Amino acid sequence: MKNKIIILLLFFSIQFTSNSLADHCGHDMDRTWFYTSNFSSNYQVSKSRAKYQKWTFKNKTDKQITIYSVGLWSKGKKVMKEQKVRKYLKPFGVVSVKMYVGDLNLDVAGSGFSRCEYGKPVVKKKTYNQKPSTYSKPKTYYKPKTKKRRNDDNFTLFNLFLLAVAGILILVFVAATKKNEYKKYVKKFPKVFDFADQTIICFKKYSTFKGRAQRKEYWYFYLFTFIVSVLTYFIDVSIFRKDPDGILFINAFFSMLTFLPSIAAGCRRLHDVNKSGWWQLISLTVIGIIPLIIWLASKSVKENNKF
The missing domain is CATH 2.60.40 (Immunoglobulin-like)
Structure with a gap:
């Protein structure tokens, strides 16, 4: 009899707890x-x-x-x-x-x-005690202040600046190919058009590994690739809202476009200082970047140059 009572109590307790869990x-x-x-x-x-x-x-x-x-x-x-x-x-x-x-x-x-x-x-109703100083205020929970996110469709001033820089670069290179029509500007900004001319030369010799390249030709082309790489990165992130941790499509396309001309220009620059173009591979050792930069920035070797 006692065993039956115990079993019944266990059954009802299990049923009660299961119902309480189900009602959660x-x-x-x-x-x-x-x-x-x-x-x-x-x-x-x-x-x-x-x-x-x-x-x-x-x-x-x-x-x-x-x-x-x-x-x-x-x-x-x-x-x-x-x-x-x-x-x-x-x-x-x-x-x-x-x-x-x-x-x-x-x-x-x-x-x-x-x-x-x-x-x-x-x-909870606000309670007031006899003394004003003992008024109990409701608890407030801290929520960190955050800047309001700008609408994705907003055309910000920074976006306008990026497009302006891109437009100026395009105009400079168009004017450099038609110097007779823009003689006034060529005389006023000789270094700007020299920069465009040297960059155009490197693109024309995009797969030419023979010959030489002076410092001006190589470093102007390097400056061009640096400026456009930064510009395309910000255009990807700011205007097209690409994820910085993901693939930046415009930046990646420009990198592929300038990869071969950069290697060719570096090879010709090393020839100009009487070095083989294969010395560019020492940049893979990281430490080798230092002597490579020194060679690329050195003066031309005209005498006893096997290239």
């Missing part, structure tokens, strides 16, 4: 979260770029639910951070919450967690 508010909603780079962003990023943790709660029932807090576990199941939010999730409603995680080491971060209860959030 977490079962009545879908919860998802991911990392974002700033407060106003809705795009998922990697841990290395994360500043916020964004939660989205979707109520699947006609019950009223209050989200009291969200947080983040470490891989060792310890609380890394918990933020109280008191967000009301109406029946069949959707609500979002963001928590700042920029001050955490996310390399050890694990899963996220949230706490909820049924019903609307309890609004």
